Amino acid sequence: MTTALAPWPAPTADAPVTATVPVPGSKSLTNRALVLAAQAVAPSLIPAPLRSRDTDLMAAALRALGTGIESAGPGGRDWLVTPAPLAGPAHVDCGLAGTVMRFLPPLAATATGPIIFDGDEAARRRPMATVLDALRALGVRVDGDRLPFTVHADGRVPGGTVRIDASASSQFVSGLLLSAPSFAGGIEVRHEGAAVPSLPHIEMTVQALRGVGVRVDDATPDRWRVEPGPVQPWTSTIEPDLSNATPFLAAAAVTGGTVTVPHWPAATTQAGDAIRGLLTAMGARVSIGPDGLTVSGPDRLRGLTADLHDVGELTPTVAAIALFADGPSRLTGIGHLRGHETDRLAALAQDIQAVGGRVDEAPDGFTIHPQPLHGGPWAAFADHRMATAGAIVGLRVPGVLVDDVATTAKTLPGFADMWTRMLGPAVA
Ligand SMILES: O=C(O)C1=C[C@@H](OP(=O)(O)O)[C@@H](O)[C@H](O)C1
């Protein structure tokens, strides 16, 4: 029997939050770096990767397939990745990581032996069939359509053209592209269906592949071609995780304070960068300078109408901020969030109502009508971004109880301590 942990009372801010908050590396970049470094012609040193549940699971899975991954550099903060022939039999624990469950089956297909994939209970509900059907179309034997499933690899993926419907997740495209340099004929992925979400993440994949010397043609919308060939070692820096930075920036927005996140990249493919435009539209002051990105909250936040299809990861943060605006906010284009860590639209609606808020849920988004809130339970649903959204609400609403703040370890271990530190010594 497991004992339920005590809920986390989200601290309230008695004054405008003023802080500088360094944020660890990007989950999305770290896991792309690992998958590419495992295919490289020589070892890679991944500088200061994110260490979190999602990235540790990716590293553990690659180790299980034969890749050497060890800590290196000052204080062991880097990862030295030594490629080796990939082989099963192996068992891959995906946890709840979309990047592990969608990026690794194509790589496993280039190995040998049966490779069994499984994950958390919630992970078994996440859409997977598109990538597994694509592998079958490429000549790979796969048993199953969602977790748990088995890839029966025979050491060679012929590759070729696949037609997929990636409207449920950009990760279906990214996963196929990232291992295609190791397919005999590379790959051409053609998307057919409603618009692909999270396009900046596919742009990140393309840029990551080019960064290790792989030729990619993405000139035609909804069509990507990756040439087979040698993968050079990974050398790029890992940018801070800009999506994980957003709850801290939100703290400035909702309390009229000022928060700086250092090392904000001048150019990036991370979806989190879109927070600059979104917060500006809500009335915050946003600037990039030598110290990083600084957000100063306004006296009154404006409601927002935004299509978040490309940057769905930001929805929990934006929804939490919208609760404190002076008018309604309408967030659309995010039906695919129903297949994220949890059904994020339903989860946000439930939690917002539990603290007295009003939200009208639609198939592809919702409208938030700000009104006075009160304390209450805030369920995380095993979703790191639901937990951080609860923290934002708690800044302004006493008595918000987040049931599982530890779930933030998926991408940001130590979140609760970082949050308390941001609020200063006055907050217990
Ligand atoms: O490729 C990636 O690293 C990601 C792609 C996106 O997934 P979806 O396209 O499923 O939204 C994003 O939401 C997720 O957090 C990370």
Ligand SMILES: C=C(OP(=O)(O)O)C(=O)O
């Ligand atoms: C959707 C997310 O994660 P995953 O990589 O598990 O899909 C997310 O981090 O918001």
